[in-house]
Amino acid sequence: MDSILQIEKLKKKFGGVVAVDGVDFEVNPHQIKAIIGPNGAGKTTIFNLISRIYPPTSGTIRFKQHKINELKPYVIAKKGISRTFQNVQVFENMSVLENVMVGRHCRTRSEIFAAIMNLKRTRDEEKRIHDYSLEMLSFVGLETKKNETASNLTFQQQKLLEFARALATEPDLLLLDEPAAGLSVPEADEMAQFVYRIREIGITILLVEHDMGLVMEVSDEVIVLDSGQVIAEGTPREVQNDKAVIAVYLGERETENANHTKS
Amino acid sequence: MNLGDQLLQYLFTGITIGAIYGMVALGFNIIYSATGIINLAQGEFVMLGGMMMVYLTAIIKLPMVVSFFLSILIVTMIGAAFERAAIHPLKSPSVLTLIIITVAASILFKGGAMFAWGKHTFSLPPFSGEKPISVLGATILPQTLWILGIMGATVALLIFFFGFTLTGKAMRACAANRTAASLVGINVRTMVLLSFALSAGIGATAGIIITPIALMNYDRGTMLAVKGFSVAVLGGLGSNVGAVVAGFIIGIMESLGAGFISSGYKDAIALVVLLLVLFIRPSGLLGSRERAEFKKF
Amino acid sequence: MGKKNILSLLILAGVILALPLGLGNSYYLNVLVFVGIYSLITIGLSLLMGYTGQISLGHAAFFGLGAYTSGVLSTKFGVSPWLALLAAIFVTGGIAFLIGAPALKLKGHYLAMATLAFGYIVFIVFNQASSLTSGPSGFGQIPRFRLGNFLLRSDVHYYYLVWTLVIVVLLVSLNIIHSRVGRALRSIHEGELTANIMGVNTAKYKIQVFVLSAVYASLAGSLYAHFITFLNPTPFGFHFSIVLVAMVAVGGMASVWGAMIGAALLTLLPEYLRAFQDYDILIYGSILLVIMMFLPQGLFAGILGLIKKER
Numbered sequence A: 001m002d003s004i005l006q007i008e009k010l011k012k013k014f015g016g017v018v019a020v021d022g023v024d025f026e027v028n029p030h031q032i033k034a035i036i037g038p039n040g041a042g043k044t045t046i047f048n049l050i051s052r053i054y055p056p057t058s059g060t061i062r063f064k065q066h067k068i069n070e071l072k073p074y075v076i077a078k079k080g081i082s083r084t085f086q087n088v089q090v091f092e093n094m095s096v097l098e099n100v101m102v103g104r105h106c107r108t109r110s111e112i113f114a115a116i117m118n119l120k121r122t123r124d125e126e127k128r129i130h131d132y133s134l135e136m137l138s139f140v141g142l143e144t145k146k147n148e149t150a151s152n153l154t155f156q157q158q159k160l161l162e163f164a165r166a167l168a169t170e171p172d173l174l175l176l177d178e179p180a181a182g183l184s185v186p187e188a189d190e191m192a193q194f195v196y197r198i199r200e201i202g203i204t205i206l207l208v209e210h211d212m213g214l215v216m217e218v219s220d221e222v223i224v225l226d227s228g229q230v231i232a233e234g235t236p237r238e239v240q241n242d243k244a245v246i247a248v249y250l251g252e253r254e255t256e257n258a259n260h261t262k263s
Numbered sequence B: 001m002n003l004g005d006q007l008l009q010y011l012f013t014g015i016t017i018g019a020i021y022g023m024v025a026l027g028f029n030i031i032y033s034a035t036g037i038i039n040l041a042q043g044e045f046v047m048l049g050g051m052m053m054v055y056l057t058a059i060i061k062l063p064m065v066v067s068f069f070l071s072i073l074i075v076t077m078i079g080a081a082f083e084r085a086a087i088h089p090l091k092s093p094s095v096l097t098l099i100i101i102t103v104a105a106s107i108l109f110k111g112g113a114m115f116a117w118g119k120h121t122f123s124l125p126p127f128s129g130e131k132p133i134s135v136l137g138a139t140i141l142p143q144t145l146w147i148l149g150i151m152g153a154t155v156a157l158l159i160f161f162f163g164f165t166l167t168g169k170a171m172r173a174c175a176a177n178r179t180a181a182s183l184v185g186i187n188v189r190t191m192v193l194l195s196f197a198l199s200a201g202i203g204a205t206a207g208i209i210i211t212p213i214a215l216m217n218y219d220r221g222t223m224l225a226v227k228g229f230s231v232a233v234l235g236g237l238g239s240n241v242g243a244v245v246a247g248f249i250i251g252i253m254e255s256l257g258a259g260f261i262s263s264g265y266k267d268a269i270a271l272v273v274l275l276l277v278l279f280i281r282p283s284g285l286l287g288s289r290e291r292a293e294f295k296k297f
Numbered sequence C: 001m002g003k004k005n006i007l008s009l010l011i012l013a014g015v016i017l018a019l020p021l022g023l024g025n026s027y028y029l030n031v032l033v034f035v036g037i038y039s040l041i042t043i044g045l046s047l048l049m050g051y052t053g054q055i056s057l058g059h060a061a062f063f064g065l066g067a068y069t070s071g072v073l074s075t076k077f078g079v080s081p082w083l084a085l086l087a088a089i090f091v092t093g094g095i096a097f098l099i100g101a102p103a104l105k106l107k108g109h110y111l112a113m114a115t116l117a118f119g120y121i122v123f124i125v126f127n128q129a130s131s132l133t134s135g136p137s138g139f140g141q142i143p144r145f146r147l148g149n150f151l152l153r154s155d156v157h158y159y160y161l162v163w164t165l166v167i168v169v170l171l172v173s174l175n176i177i178h179s180r181v182g183r184a185l186r187s188i189h190e191g192e193l194t195a196n197i198m199g200v201n202t203a204k205y206k207i208q209v210f211v212l213s214a215v216y217a218s219l220a221g222s223l224y225a226h227f228i229t230f231l232n233p234t235p236f237g238f239h240f241s242i243v244l245v246a247m248v249a250v251g252g253m254a255s256v257w258g259a260m261i262g263a264a265l266l267t268l269l270p271e272y273l274r275a276f277q278d279y280d281i282l283i284y285g286s287i288l289l290v291i292m293m294f295l296p297q298g299l300f301a302g303i304l305g306l307i308k309k310e311r
Helices: A043-050 A073-079 A096-107 A112-117 A120-139 A155-168 A185-201 A212-218 A236-240 A243-248 A250-262 B003-035 B042-059 B064-087 B095-117 B142-164 B166-176 B178-183 B188-214 B220-235 B240-261 B266-280 B289-294 C003-023 C026-051 C060-076 C081-103 C108-128 C155-177 C180-190 C192-197 C202-228 C238-251 C256-272 C274-294 C298-310
Strands: A005-014 A017-027 A032-036 A058-063 A081-083 A173-177 A204-208 A221-226 A229-234 B133-135 B138-140
Touching: A005 A043, A017 A043, A017 A229, A032 A043, A032 A212, A043 A081, A043 A173, A043 A204, A073 A081, A073 A096, A073 C192, A081 A155, A096 A120, A096 A155, A096 C180, A112 A120, A112 C155, A112 C180, A120 A155, A120 C180, A155 A185, A185 A204, A185 A212, A212 A236, A221 A236, A221 A243, A229 A236, A229 A243, B003 B042, B003 B138, B003 B142, B003 B166, B003 B188, B003 B220, B003 B240, B042 B064, B042 B095, B042 B188, B042 B220, B064 B095, B064 B188, B095 B220, B095 C108, B095 C238, B095 C274, B138 B142, B142 B166, B142 B188, B142 B240, B166 B178, B166 B188, B178 B188, B220 B240, B220 B266, B220 C108, B240 B266, B266 C081, B266 C108, C003 C155, C026 C155, C026 C180, C026 C202, C026 C238, C026 C256, C060 C081, C060 C108, C060 C202, C060 C238, C081 C108, C081 C202, C108 C238, C155 C180, C155 C202, C155 C256, C180 C192, C180 C202, C192 C202, C238 C256, C238 C274, C238 C298, C256 C274, C256 C298
Parallel strands: A032 A204, A032 A221, A081 A173, A173 A204
Antiparallel strands: A005 A017, A005 A058, A221 A229, B133 B138
């Protein structure tokens, strides 16, 4: 089976800091793969490289066998990669529905001339955009808030809005940047459910996460990053028991054990 | 005059005006470094400095030295007042809002100057006489030496201030990282106020020293601001060395352009340079590439 | 487009049709012609600044390019005014594209200064290229528009011509705003990088809006030239660029209706302040400052907001 995403010898330097230091991995279609690692390990940087917020210093990113590191971000979206953001980036002054409708942009066509002439095919397309976006909102349970201004939503709702917006782009690969960050335990559980349901639609998921519970529960495979390098890769169970991983997380491990004995 | 002498003459004219542009650019840099704001009213501080000096010496008839320092003081206070009234009360303004506010302020300063002193063009007597000094076949006005000297003193003072005083270092800390600065106890809001005051003072100084040569009227501020900004960008926004160097470069280019190509188009030179720098290398000559990328506007 | 907007358009059309009958006095009609001309510019500027969030401190240049191209072509080269207007649109649009493509890669203050520099350069060219533009003293005898054998000469004729075009431009702009493209523009304002990552070709749309706003300004410029029949560089400098920004900021940036209101206010206001001849600039400055500090979304949206709160 051909992998859907291939990262080869990816390197990114910011001035003197090497954020990503020769990372290799692959993601297979319909997988849920997680990248974990201590803060500053380079996880979000990798996402930003895939979305092409900045170019890699060296290395290759291949999506469906095509090299994408030189494409502009909007082209990458059109090719089938979408994402959510660690610090939620909804379009604050637009309505919830409009936010999702922007997601439909790369799958629709009416340009400025068609808009000016208000052609029938433009109005039809607008209706389709509207309906599809509403569906996405229903999927995340926000359809009752469709006319609400995005900035008025709760943090969790905004995260769900980002989901809906990303889904509206009809991605083949969805990058989730810390979907559970800032959420309470029940909220994070709900997130996990959404991740499963997204996979059921057939979308491949690559996620970055700190919440070990979510990661271990939801992922097929896990990659562990430290100081910009991959130190372990495998199933959640394999990775949990990997010596190198334990060493890196030593502090957290001890605290976890202590907490378990207490409860 | 042969070509060599002519060239030299243009060079001298160029450094004279270049020094002024450099000082305006320094003013831009100080506010920008401390706050991230580009103060489009910077040119008006220059104008107000010159006008105030004229007013104090010619109308109030104060002695030159007193007027010099008093003018700088008054304009410095105007700069501080501006910050308190129009910048300080804003809560996370957008870039557009800030730009329009500083433009509005520059309009008000200009209007105020027109209201107070009319539309005439004013002059100041040169600080130490008018007899041009012969240097290598070309002539330099004594005022030019004053300009270079005062500019040098200003730059030296700034180096001392930013490098060796606690307040100056605090301002640099603000420029580097606002949050960290406030966390170590630096009062960021005071630093912002200070940066405006300092910029105004420097601008005023520039205005005073150039008026004997280039005259001054209420309308001069805008062009000076645009050219000063061109210089600041060419040198690299935030780089004081860059501002000084770029000031001379643009001053000389302007002078040569006016002399050899056309004096009508000379104002366009700095503008074209600005566009070229912005399009090709926005970080300027001495600015850091990455800082330009990541600096939030 | 929404029933509210269609209704507003119809009311506007009605008012425009009826006004001259009630006014009679040609002086106010004359002022309203200018309000219309300036509205054409501010509508485009509000699309650029309000919806897409890009700054232009040099839009007077496009107004001037439209005026001068139209004027020069019709006087020095004998081109018919209508063709000259069309040619001016292409020239101005072309220049807008050439300057916009690199400039719109800049953000915030950098973009503002680039547009300011551009505006100033154009102004200098108007003053210096005397063989073409007759320099600071300007030139006259610009022919008026003709419809067949009918010469558009009086204020009333012009009033209808200009305001018909304003309605057309409003229609076009409203259609754009309420479309997929309009949403893309607003997403650029909200978060350009995010919009890009979500699939919006931000560079393309920024340039399109920029060129469109320049085209509107060019149209306004041609109308101006063939109305006043005399041109000199003075109205096309930095001062007017700021007045335009003030009109948009005061009226309401993210509203084409607000843009018209701003144009109306800041054109009518000086008329009532005739006594303050030179000090209009002080008043502009003060109004701008106050509005930006306390009602940054402009009068239109600000007052609407206050009304909503009262309810």
